[in-house]
Every structure is written in structure tokens, then in C-alpha cells.
Amino acid sequence: MNLTFDFKSINRHFPPKPISISTEEKAYWRNKIKVLLKKKNAVIIAHYYTDPDIQSLAEETGGCVADSLEMARFGSMHSAPNLLVAGVRFMGETAKILSPEKTVLMSTLNAECSLDLGCPINEFSRFCDMHADRTVVVYANTSVAVKGRADWIVTSSIAVKLIEYLDSIGKKIIWAPDRHLGNYIQKKTGADILSWQGACIVHEEFKIQALKRMKKLYPKAAVLAHPESPQGIIDLANIVGSTSQLIQAAKSLSHPQLIIATDQGIFYKMQKVVPDKKLLAAPTMGEGATCRSCAHCPWMAMNNLKDMANGLEHGGNAHEVHVDAALCKAALLPLNRMLSFTQSLTMR
Ligand code: SF4
Numbered sequence: 001m002n003l004t005f006d007f008k009s010i011n012r013h014f015p016p017k018p019i020s021i022s023t024e025e026k027a028y029w030r031n032k033i034k035v036l037l038k039k040k041n042a043v044i045i046a047h048y049y050t051d052p053d054i055q056s057l058a059e060e061t062g063g064c065v066a067d068s069l070e071m072a073r074f075g076s077m078h079s080a081p082n083l084l085v086a087g088v089r090f091m092g093e094t095a096k097i098l099s100p101e102k103t104v105l106m107s108t109l110n111a112e113c114s115l116d117l118g119c120p121i122n123e124f125s126r127f128c129d130m131h132a133d134r135t136v137v138v139y140a141n142t143s144v145a146v147k148g149r150a151d152w153i154v155t156s157s158i159a160v161k162l163i164e165y166l167d168s169i170g171k172k173i174i175w176a177p178d179r180h181l182g183n184y185i186q187k188k189t190g191a192d193i194l195s196w197q198g199a200c201i202v203h204e205e206f207k208i209q210a211l212k213r214m215k216k217l218y219p220k221a222a223v224l225a226h227p228e229s230p231q232g233i234i235d236l237a238n239i240v241g242s243t244s245q246l247i248q249a250a251k252s253l254s255h256p257q258l259i260i261a262t263d264q265g266i267f268y269k270m271q272k273v274v275p276d277k278k279l280l281a282a283p284t285m286g287e288g289a290t291c292r293s294c295a296h297c298p299w300m301a302m303n304n305l306k307d308m309a310n311g312l313e314h315g316g317n318a319h320e321v322h323v324d325a326a327l328c329k330a331a332l333l334p335l336n337r338m339l340s341f342t343q344s345l346t347m348r
Contacts, residue, residue: 010114010201018301029305030057036312037061042082042105044308045071045095048243049265049300050086054308056268058086065269067243068140069155072098073339084312085321086303088113092321093144097331104321107307111299113141118198119177121145128174131194135171137162138334139178141200144323146176148330153338156181156227157242160188162341167191180204184227184234200228202297206261208232210283214259221257221280224249229261233282237261250274264295 021029030053037043044063046054055065063084064074068091075083076098083104085092088111096104119138124146128136138150139159147153154162163185166173173191175182177198186193206229215223215236224246225237234240239249243266250258250270258274260266261282271279284295311319323331 010117013112013117015110015298015302017298018304021304021306026053026305029309032309033057033305033312034061036309037084040082040312041080042084042312043078043080044084044086045075045091046085046303047071047087047091047265047300048247048269049263049297050303051265051301052268053305054086054303055265057305067155067157068094069157069242069338069342070244071095072140072335073342075099075102075104082312084308086308087111088116088141088297088299089321090116090141090143093323094140094335096321096323097144097147097328097335100323100325100328103315105311105315105319106321107303107311107319109318109321111302113297113299114201115139115141115177115198116143116146119143119146119196121149124176124196125149127196131174133172134174134194135166136174136176137166138176139181142177144327144331147334148327150334151337152341153331153334155242155338157244158338158342158345159185159227161345162338163189163191163193165341178228180230180234181227183231184240202263202295203228203233203261204230205284205295206230206233206282207284208236210285211236211259211261214280214283218257218259218280220255221259222253222255223259223261223282225261225282233261246270247273250277250279262295263297263300265297265300 044058046058046065058065072094075095083095085095085106092104092106136150137152140155173193175193176196179195179197182195222238224239225233227240247270251273257278259280259282267279281295
């Protein structure tokens with residue numbers, strides 16, 4: 001069974017680089033989307049890693065910019081019957097699972113995720129069958145079928161807490177698909193975890209030696225890292241956390257400079273929270289650099305204003321998310337468990 005992350009097989013899914021558009025074109029598409037949102041009674045749900053133009057449009061129009069957990073929650077709680085999801089496909093699918101009665105539209109349905117691609121359902125299901133005594137916990141960055149095979153779904157913001165809880169009631173865990181996050185959780189909790197070996201192509205690119213040199217260059221800077229980053233990056237970080245937790249940390253830390261080891265899309269929201277601090281991208285170049293992502297997810301970059309407007313206006317197979325009803329039902333159970341668990345944490 002192949003649990004090893006295979007860059008070559010992921011590479012062929014890489015989309016071409018996005019084409020940039022003029023300021024006038026941007027203004028045109030932004031206005032068009034605003035009109036369509038009202039006409040269609042729709043709301044934008046955008047991830048932190050999307051283009052700043054998309055994030056600001058979501059904010060201006062009463063939508064949300066958030067991590068994948070909050071995106072899912074917002075979509076299911078909002079009264080709009082049409083959700084325009086800016087992110088990658090699994091985020092649109094998660095919105096559809098939680099709100100099957102709503103129409104979920106995306107800029108493109110071809111926005112993949114290397115974690116999802118690296119965890120095919122048949123292999124993963126065989127792996128689970130081989131370790132049937134273990135509780136299956138999967139990250140939100142997975143297909144609907146993999147979600148349906150899981151006992152629990154988590155996002156990075158609650159992963160440590162959930163595994164702590166499962167460990168406390170004596171459960172042994174299968175974790176999938178991100179190996180670095182699995183490793184991080186195992187170290188934090190001491191739980192018995194058997195981890196799938198997937199990786200995020202963005203976080204996999206951060207370079208340890210280059211970050212050490214950068215820290216010397218900026219001695220007053222704090223390093224903020226997402227736990228999908230390799231262990232060597234985590235070891236150098238002052239703060240490790242989900243996208244929302246990193247934004248929160250940027251605010252509470254007193255350091256005047258922050259080195260950020262996650263997708264650069266987060267800079268838009270983070271800089272708004274800390275306008276006086278200097279944000280620096282953690283290095284992706286250095287020994288062994290391949291720079292597949294240059295700290296920006298190529299699939300998140302597929303989201304653009306023009307395609308969002310077209311999706312909203314015309315819908316159809318290129319834009320509307322459909323999820324098989326049986327798979328949807330299977331995935332809803334662990335998804336709801338995640339939401340209930342998250343709610344119990346906030347009530348403590
Ligand atoms: S940044 Fe990484 S985890 Fe997020 S969608 Fe892109 S490939 Fe997937």
C-alpha cells in the first residue's frame with residue numbers, strides 16, 4: 001500500500017499560472033458580482049488563501065473570509081439560498097454536505113488540493129480496514145468519500161483538542177492525510193497515531209536552513225507557522241496554529257516583524273489586523289528548493305472575479321457543486337460530530 005506522498009503524480013494536476021487583469025477590469029467584475037449577489041440572494045464564503053480582491057469583496061458584501069471550519073459553519077448558518085464559495089473544491093463540497101438544500105457555486109470545480117489528491121478513497125479505505133481497531137480521523141482537506149469513511153473530521157484549529165479527547169478515552173487513531181500535521185499532533189498529545197503520508201505542496205516548500213538564516217537577519221521577528229509545515233520549520237516557530245490562530249497570534253505578539261510560514265494569501269487579513277507590523281514571507285527557496293508553490297497555492301489562485309461572476313450568473317456543470325446523496329449522508333455524520341465538538345469547546 002502506498003502511503004507515501006508522490007510529488008510526480010500531484011504535479012500533473014497543476015493548473016497554469018493565473019492571468020492578471022487590469023484595475024478597470026477588476027472594478028467591472030466586482031460591480032457585476034455585487035449586483036448578482038443581490039439579484040440571486042447569494043453570499044460569498046472565501047478562504048484566507050484566496051486573492052485579496054476576492055477577500056475584500058466578501059467582506060464588503062456581508063460574506064465571510066475564514067478558515068475551512070468557519071467557512072463551513074457560516075455557510076450552514078446563513079439564510080442565503082445560494083453560496084458562492086471561493087476556495088478549493090473540498091470547501092465547496094463541505095458547504096454542500098452541510099447545506100444540501102442550497103445551491104453551492106464556485107469559480108471553478110477544478111481547484112484541487114494536494115492533500116485530497118494524495119488520499120484516494122480505495123487505498124485509504126483498505127488502510128482503514130487493515131487497522132479496524134483504530135478510530136479514523138481525517139482532515140477537512142479530503143474528498144467526500146474519504147470523509148464518509150471517517151469517524152471524525154477535523155480542521156487544524158481543533159485537531160489537537162480532538163485527538164487529546166480521543167486519547168483520553170483510550171482510542172487509537174488513524175490520521176489522514178497530512179503527515180506533518182499528524183506528526184505535530186502526535187508530539188503535542190502523545191496519542192497512538194498511525195498517519196497517512198500526504199502533504200500540502202505549499203507548506204512542504206518552506207526551507208529550514210533558509211529560515212534559520214532569515215531569523216538571523218531579522219532578530220526581532222517572531223516566526224508563525226501552520227502545522228502542515230515540516231517539523232524543522234515547526235521547531236523554529238514561536239507560534240504554531242491554524243490560519244485563524246495565526247492571525248490572532250499576530251495581534252497578541254509584541255514583535256514588530258512577523259515571519260509567516262503559510263500561504264501568502266493570509267497577508268491580506270493579517271495586515272489589516274496588525275497594520276504597523278512588517279509581515280515577511282518564510283523562505284521557499286534554499287537547499288533542495290523546487291518552488292512548486294512559492295508560498296501560494298496554485299489551486300487557490302484559480303479563483304478569480306470573472307469566473308465567480310460567471311458562476312453566479314449561469315451556474316451549470318462548470319460551477320455548481322453536486323455531491324452524491326449517499327456519500328453526502330455518510331460524510332454528514334463525522335462533519336456534524338466536528339461541529340458539535342467545536343461548539344462544546346466554546347461553551348467550556
Ligand atoms: S494550500 Fe495546501 S492544503 Fe490548502 S488547498 Fe492548497 S494544497 Fe491544499
